[in-house]
Amino acid sequence: KQEVTQIPAALSVPEGENLVLNCSFTDSAIYNLQWFRQDPGKGLTSLLLIQSSQREQTSGRLNASLDKSSGRSTLYIAASQPGDSATYLCAVPSGGGADGLTFGKGTHLIIQP
């Protein structure tokens, strides 16, 4: 059964810092990995989708890496801004014949102005 762990659970840093969010998963037989952002009271916004054949994806100040063999992914946020404050979720296909995604509990990020 796929399990996803995100560390840290919460993070508060001053504006301008570079930071790294971590995600680990137990079943490395995945075909992709997604990072999502959730703002309070809102739905999930897909940030980055990394296919299993890729090692990283970049979008603006965000960079996500994937090490399938070790079951890890990191989301790097450069030059953080208060608008980056949100909960960041990592998700991988559940596998085992199930169609859905398995999510981590998320990292609650606060960027202090």
Added chain:
Amino acid sequence: EAGVTQFPSHSVIEKGQTVTLRCDPISGHDNLYWYRRVMGKEIKFLLHFVKESKQDESGMPNNRFLAERTGGTYSTLKVQPAELEDSGVYFCASSIADRSYGLYFGPGTRLTVL
């Protein structure tokens, strides 16, 4: 292009009542998913439609939950009768391709069962 929409945004009902949640996926998206997040837990998969067919309903908690997608457009998720542990946020997502590629999520329906 309109995103995934869900109705209602909030619902407060009493234990034993019935509630029906609705999801309108992005036009042209054959794949529709329901997920749920209960307090303090991670988001969990409930079921997956391809057009009007249930592809995978392995995540449905029990037979008090019934999902339909007549005509392969919008979907409804009915909870009957509702129990306290059903409280949470119910998310709908849609995608063009299957295997969870490029999922677009709706804003969710917050269900509170008293």
